[in-house]
Each structure stands twice: as structure tokens, then as C-alpha cells.
Amino acid sequence: xxxxxxxxxxxxxxxxxxxxxxxxxxxxxxxxxxxxxxxxxxxxxxxxxxxxxxxxxxxxxxxxxxxxxxxxxxxxxxxxxxxxxxxxxxxxxxxxxxxxxxxxxxxxxxxxxxxxxxxxxxxxxxxxxxxxxxxxxxxxxxxxxxxxxxxxxxxxxxxxxxxxxxxxxxxxxxxxxxxxxxxxxxxxxxxxxxxxxxxxxxxxxxxxxxxxxxxxxxxxxxxxxxxxxxxxxxxxxxxxxxxxxxxxxxxxxxxxxxxxxxxxxxxxxxxxxxxxxxxxxxxxxxxxxxxxxxxxxxxxxxxxxxxxxxxxxxxxxxxxxxxxxxxxxxxxxxxxxxxxxxxxxxxxxxxxxxxxxxxxxxxxxxxxxxxxxxxxxxxxxxxxxxxxxxxxxxxxxxxxxxxxxxxxxxxxxxxxxxxxxxxxxxxxxxxxxxxxxxxxxxxxxxxxxxxxxxxxxxxxxxxxxxxxxxxxxxxxxxx
Numbered sequence: 001x002x003x004x005x006x007x008x009x010x011x012x013x014x015x016x017x018x019x020x021x022x023x024x025x026x027x028x029x030x031x032x033x034x035x036x037x038x039x040x041x042x043x044x045x046x047x048x049x050x051x052x053x054x055x056x057x058x059x060x061x062x063x064x065x066x067x068x069x070x071x072x073x074x075x076x077x078x079x080x081x082x083x084x085x086x087x088x089x090x091x092x093x094x095x096x097x098x099x100x101x102x103x104x105x106x107x108x109x110x111x112x113x114x115x116x117x118x119x120x121x122x123x124x125x126x127x128x129x130x131x132x133x134x135x136x137x138x139x140x141x142x143x144x145x146x147x148x149x150x151x152x153x154x155x156x157x158x159x160x161x162x163x164x165x166x167x168x169x170x171x172x173x174x175x176x177x178x179x180x181x182x183x184x185x186x187x188x189x190x191x192x193x194x195x196x197x198x199x200x201x202x203x204x205x206x207x208x209x210x211x212x213x214x215x216x217x218x219x220x221x222x223x224x225x226x227x228x229x230x231x232x233x234x235x236x237x238x239x240x241x242x243x244x245x246x247x248x249x250x251x252x253x254x255x256x257x258x259x260x261x262x263x264x265x266x267x268x269x270x271x272x273x274x275x276x277x278x279x280x281x282x283x284x285x286x287x288x289x290x291x292x293x294x295x296x297x298x299x300x301x302x303x304x305x306x307x308x309x310x311x312x313x314x315x316x317x318x319x320x321x322x323x324x325x326x327x328x329x330x331x332x333x334x335x336x337x338x339x340x341x342x343x344x345x346x347x348x349x350x351x352x353x354x355x356x357x358x359x360x361x362x363x364x365x366x367x368x369x370x371x372x373x374x375x376x377x378x379x380x381x382x383x384x385x386x387x388x389x390x391x392x393x394x395x396x397x398x399x400x401x402x403x404x405x406x407x408x409x410x411x412x413x414x415x416x417x418x419x420x421x422x423x424x425x426x427x428x429x430x431x432x433x434x435x436x437x438x439x440x441x442x443x444x445x446x447x448x449x450x451x452x453x454x455x456x457x458x459x460x461x462x463x464x465x466x467x468x469x470x471x472x473x474x475x476x477x478x479x
Contacts, residue, residue: 035104035113035415035416035479036104036113036115036415036478036479037069037111037112037113038066038068038078038104038112038113038114038115038140039066039068039112039140039141040111040112040141041068041069042419043068043069043070043071043417043418043419044069044415044416044417044419044479045066045067045068045069045074045113045415045417045479046066046067046069046074046413046415046417046426046442046444046459046477046478046479047064047065047066047067047102047104047115047477047478047479048064048065048066048067048099048102048428048442048473048474048476048477049062049064049099049100049101049102049117049475049476049477049478050062050063050064050065050099050440050470050471050472050473050475050476051097051098051099051100051119051120051121051475051476052097052471052472052475053099053469053470053471053472054468054469054471055080055082055083055084055092055098055469056084056092058092058093058094058096059094059095060094060095060096060097060121061082061083061092061093061094061095061096061097061098062082062092062096062097062098062099062100062119062121063080063081063082063083063092063098063099064081064082064098064099064102064115064117064138065077065078065079065080065081065464065466066078066081066115066140067442067459067464069415069416069417069418069419070417070418071418071419072418073417073418073444073446073457074417074418074444074457074459077459077464077466078140078145079464079465079466080466080467081138081145082098083096083098083119085144085145086144087144087145087146087147088136088138088145088146088147089134089136089147089148089149090119090122090134090136090149093122093123093128094128095121095128095131096119096121096122096123097119097120097121097122097161098117098119098122099117099118099119099476100118100119100120100121100133100161100162100476101116101117101118101120101161101162101163101164101476101478102115102116102117102118102476102477102478103115103116103164103165103166103478104116104166104478104479105137105166105175105196106175107137107139107175107194107195107196107197108195112140112141114137114138114139114140114196115137115138115140115478116135116136116137116138116150116164116166116177116196117135117136117137117138117147117161118133118134118135118136118160118161118162118163118164118179119133119134119135119136119161120133120159120160120161120162121133121159122134122153122161124152124153130156130157131153131156131157131158131159132152132153132154132155132156132157132158132159132160133152133153133158133159133160133161133162133181134149134151134152134153134160134161135149135150135151135152135160135161135164135177135179135192136148136149136150137150137196148196148197148198149198150177150192150196150197150198151177151179151190151192151203153181154181155183155184156184157182157183157184158181158182158183159181159182160179160180160181160182160190161179162180162182162214162215163179163180163215163216163217163218164177164178164179164218165177165178165179165218165219165220165231166178166196166220167220167229167231168194168228168229169191169220169229169230169231169246169248169254170193170248170252171228171248171250171252172193172194172252174193174194174195174196175194175195175196176191176192176193176194176196177191177192177194177196178190178191178192178206178218178231178233179192179215179218180214180215180218180235181215182214185211185212186208186209186210186211186212186213187208187209187212187213187214187215187235187237188205188206188207188208188209189205189206189207189209189215189218189233189235189246190203190204190205190206191203191204191205191206191254204254206231206246206254207233207244207246207256209235209237209240210237210238210239210240211237211238211239211240212237212238212239213235213236213237213238213240213241214235214236214237215233215234215235216234216235216236216263216264216265216266217233217234217264217265217266217267218231218232218233218267219231219232219267219268219269219280220232220269221269221270221278221280221309222277222278222309223245223257223258223269223277223278223279223280223309223315224247224257224277224309224310224311224315225275225276225277225278225309225311228247228248230245230246230247230257231245231246231247232244232245232267232269232280233245233246234263234264234265234267234282235263236263238289239288239289239290240288241261241262241263241286241288241289242259242260242261242262242263242288243259243260243262243263243264243267243280243282244256244257244258244259244260245257245258245259245280245315257315258314258315258316260295260307260316261287261288261291261293261294262282262285262286262287262288262294262295262296262305263282263285263286263288264282264283264284264285264286264305264340265283265284265340265341266282266283266284266340266341266342266343266359267280267281267282267283267343268280268281268283268343268344268345268356269281269345270345270346270354270356270379271309271354272306272345272353272354272356272379272380272384272385273308273379273380273381273382273383273384274353274379274381275308275309275310275311275381276311277308277309277310277311278309279306279307279308279309279384280306280307280309280316281304281305281306281307281343281345281356281385282304282305282306282307282340283302283304283340283341283342283343283358283359284302284303284304284338284339284340284341285299285303285304285305285321285340286299295319295321296321296323297321298321298323298325299323300323300325300333300334300335301323301324301325301332301333301334301335301336301337301338301339302323302324302333302337302338302339302340302341302360302362303321303322303323303339303340304321304322304323304339304340304343304356304358304377304385305319305320305321306319306320306321306322306384306385307319308320308384318384320383320384320385322377322385323339324337324339324360324375324390326386326387327386327387328386328387328388329375329377329387329388329390330375330388330389330390330391331360331363331373331375331390334363334364336362336370337360337362337363337364338359338360338361338362338363339358339360339363339375340358340359340360341359341360341361341362341409341410342358342359342361342409342410342411342412343356343357343358343359343412344356344357344412344413344414344425345357345414346414346415346423347422347423348376348414348422348423348424348425348447349422349447349449350421350422350447350449353378353379353381354379355376355377355378355379356376356377356379356385356388357374357375357376357377357412357413357414357425357427358374358375358376358377358388358412359372359374359409359410359411359412359427360372360373360374360375360390360409361407361408361409361410362407363392363409365392365393365394365402366394366402368402368403368404369404369405370404370405370406370407370431371392371393371394371402371403371404371405371406371407371408372392372393372402372406372407372408372409372410372429372431373390373391373392373393373408373409374390374391374392374408374409374412374425374427375388375389375390375391376388376389376391376425389452391445391453392408392409393406393408393429395453396453397451397453397454397455397456398443398445398453398456399443399456399457399458400429400432400441400443400458403432405431405434406429406431406432407429407430407431408427408428408429408432408443409427409428409429410428410429410430410431410474410475411427411428411430411474411475411476411477412425412426412427412428412477413425413426413477413478413479414426414479415479417444417446417479418446420446422446422447422448422449423447424444424445424446424447425444425445425447426442426443426444426445426477426479427442427443427445428440428441428442428443428473428474428475428477429441429442429443429474430472430473430474430475431472432460432473437468437469437470437471438460438461438462438466438468438469438470438471438473439461439470439471439472439473440460440461440470440471440472440473440474440475441458441459441460441461441473441474442458442459442460442473442474442477443456443457443458443459444456444457444458444459460473461473
């Protein structure tokens with residue numbers, strides 16, 4: 001049998017809504033095939049990390065839960081997957097933050113995906129405040145979920161597991177792992193070669209950051225169209241920051257291929273202009289502190305920087321900036337909107353051109369502060385991106401109500417969750433019902449070639465009968 005399912009309760013069946021992750025991206029060639037099938041039933045699933053959840057009375061021990069895709073919509077969940085289970089390494093302890101990040105990965109190429117899970121607060125000694133962090137790969141192919149630890153933090157406060165990405169970066173046919181590592185003074189980008197098994201391997205430092213530097217986000221793409229995986233990273237330090245792309249050479253050695261001083265909070269990779277190379281979307285872009293040099297001068301309410309790939313010109317030689325003040329982009333640019341706090345790319349309308357879903361969690365809906373929303377921007381051969389329809393919990397066919405502090409759009413991810421040939425959207429609102437024993441939610445929004453506002457569906461910890469302590473459901477997403 002496949003991984004356990006927790007049938008949706010009558011309450012969840014009666015609810016409708018929409019929602020979303022952490023972005024999952026691949027090469028320009030493979031982007032349309034990217035998916036996460038944890039139980040091997042052929043449907044794309046949604047991974048939900050809850051690093052602030054309580055497990056066995058341990059606050060912020062954290063756990064993950066997988067929402068299974070289905071014929072009409074996602075409707076079932078694995079329930080709690082935590083370190084309390086016999087087959088998963090570690091023990092639930094206060095502050096472990098298991099579920100700090102989630103990333104789908106097919107370790108052995110069998111088409112059934114495993115799940116990479118970070119635990120950024122995990123301590124490896126009896127001192128529970130060291131926070132070295134761990135990264136675990138979960139296997140859901142059997143009745144009981146099992147796991148192996150594939151990376152451990154190397155020093156106090158390294159807190160690995162906050163940011164992770166996977167891809168065959170060194171070109172040897174095995175899936176590799178990239179992750180951020182913090183430090184008391186300097187952070188770094190680390191590389192763990194595949195295969196992602198329990199066997200010990202030597203990890204290497206790809207780049208060491210300046211004072212106070214840490215990785216903000218990672219994404220895999222093929223930015224030069226050579227058919228190999230490249231790694232894009234955005235990071236921030238006390239006085240420095242930036243975004244860079246790493247490529248591995250023919251000797252499987254990493255080298256910085258491109259770099260820029262602007263940084264972001266979220267990254268997505270896709271071939272928006274259909275030229276055979278992936279472009280890089282940098283969400284909530286910002287310049288180096290105290291610097292006036294930036295791609296995007298107008299950043300009121302947040303901006304997305306699009307850097308174009310090319311087979312003939314230097315990467316990023318063409319770029320564009322997009323805000324809610326850009327032509328035909330839904331919503332109004334206002335201070336604190338956080339347009340671009342989350343981004344994810346996929347073909348939502350079946351035109352074989354990816355769209356970019358942009359989270360706007362700080363969006364005010366009328367007079368309701370920080371209710372949140374998201375915008376679906378269209379791919380364009382000429383501009384890369386243009387226009388976009390905005391949705392919130394106050395737009396037609398979206399279940400629930402826009403409430404202060406919901407932060408709808410805090411995380412977004414895409415995938416064909418109902419297997420109808422169109423990629424759908426998942427959007428999270430971790431602030432939904434804040435203060436309750438179970439809070440947050442994920443909204444499934446199907447795509448349609450006929451309806452402007454197709455009916456969504458809400459997927460909540462209450463509807464899935466998760467135990468009390470399931471807080472900020474949707475704080476971390478992946479698919």
C-alpha cells in the first residue's frame with residue numbers, strides 16, 4: 001500500500017477555497033513535467049510544512065503533512081508526519097522546527113517522489129540551543145513513512161534546512177542537494193552531492209557570504225539552455241547582498257556564472273519568453289543597503305525583477321521590473337503590500353507558455369489590513385511577463401472572507417493537482433484564524449480555459465482533523 005491517507009472529513013468536503021509553496025522549478029525543457037507525487041497515484045500532491053506546530057507537547061517541534069491530489073481536487077491528507085514516527089530520524093523537541101523547508105525529489109527515478117524536509121532548529125548534542133539543523137529525505141512509498149538524514153549542520157547556529165533546492169548540478173545522473181548554512185558571523189551556500197541516501201558524503205562550500213550573510217531562497221533552472229541544471233541563489237548580509245547563478249563545469253566543480261547586487265525574498269525559474277532558456281524571477285527585489293544602483297527604481301508595494309536567459313547574449317542583459325502599477329497588473333501598489341513575497345511558475349492556461357503566480361500577502365482588501373492576495377502574470381515572448389489577474393478571498397468563487405492578518409498569498413505553488421491537463425494554483429494564508437489552536441490554510445484554485453474565476457476550495461487543519469497545535473498551516477509549501 002502507499003502512504004497513509006487521512007480521509008477528508010465531512011466538514012472539509014463542504015468547504016470550498018483556493019491556495020498554495022515553496023516553488024519547485026526545473027530546466028526549461030522539463031518545466032512542464034515537474035510534479036510531486038508522494039503516494040504514486042499519478043496526481044500531483046502538495047507538501048505543507050508547519051515548523052511552528054506543537055508535537056507531543058513540544059512547542060515548535062514542527063511537522064509536515066502532504067495533501068494528495070485527486071480527480072476533481074485535492075481532498076485527502078497524510079495527517080501528521082513528524083519525528084515522533086519510528087521510521088523518521090530524530091525526536092520531537094521544542095524548537096526543532098521540522099518542516100522549515102520542503103522540496104520534492106525523485107531520488108531513484110521511479111516516478112514516485114520523496115520529500116526533502118529541513119529542521120533548522122534541530123540540535124545535534126544535548127545542548128538544545130545549538131541549532132545546527134538537519135535535512136531529511138522522507139519516503140512515502142510504503143504504508144509507514146520512513147526517512148534518512150542526508151545533511152547535518154557543522155557548527156553552532158548553522159541552522160541548515162531553512163532553504164533547500166535539488167537538481168543534478170554536477171551532471172553525474174544523481175540528484176544533488178543545495179542548502180543555506182548560517183554562522184555566528186558568516187553564512188554560506190553548501191553543496192551535498194547525490195545520491196541522497198544515508199551513506200556519508202563530503203559536502204562542500206559553494207560560496208561564503210560576507211558578515212551576517214544568509215541564503216534567502218534557491219531555485220533550479222537551465223539559464224543557458226545547455227540541458228543541465230544550474231542553481232540560482234539570492235542572499236542578504238548586513239552590508240551586502242545579491243543574487244547569483246552557479247554552474248558546475250565538466251569536472252563537476254562549481255563556479256559562479258553570473259552575479260548581480262540586487263537581492264530578493266523569493267525566486268522562480270521558467271522560460272517565460274519561450275526562447276529555449278530559463279528566465280529568473282526575483283520576487284520582492286531590493287538593492288544593496290544604502291545603494292541607489294538597482295534594476296527596479298519603482299518598488300512601491302514590492303516589485304518582481306525578471307532577468308532573461310539567452311543562448312546568444314549574456315544572462316540578464318535583458319530585464320524587466322513589474323509592480324502593481326505596471327500595465328494591466330491587478331491591484332494597486334501600496335506601501336507594505338509585499339508584491340513578490342512568494343513566486344511560482346507553471347502553464348496554467350494550456351498555451352504552453354508559463355505564467356508567474358505572485359503572492360501579495362500584505363495587500364489590503366478595502367479597509368481590511370494585510371488580508372492578502374495573489375496575481376497571475378502572463379508569459380510574453382516580447383516582455384517575458386505582462387498584465388495579470390488579481391484574486392483574494394473577496395473575489396468571486398473564493399471561499400472564506402478577507403480578514404485582517406490572513407496574509408493570503410504568503411506562499412504560492414503550482415501543479416496539475418486534478419490531472420485535467422492544466423496546472424492549478426495552491427495559495428496559503430498562514431494567518432487565517434490566528435490565535436486558534438489550529439490556524440492557517442491552503443486554498444486550491446483550479447485553472448480553467450472558460451471561467452475567469454473558477455471555484456476554489458479551502459484545505460485547512462480543522463477540515464483534515466489535524467490535532468491542536470497545527471498553527472500557521474501553509475507557512476511552508478512545495479509541489
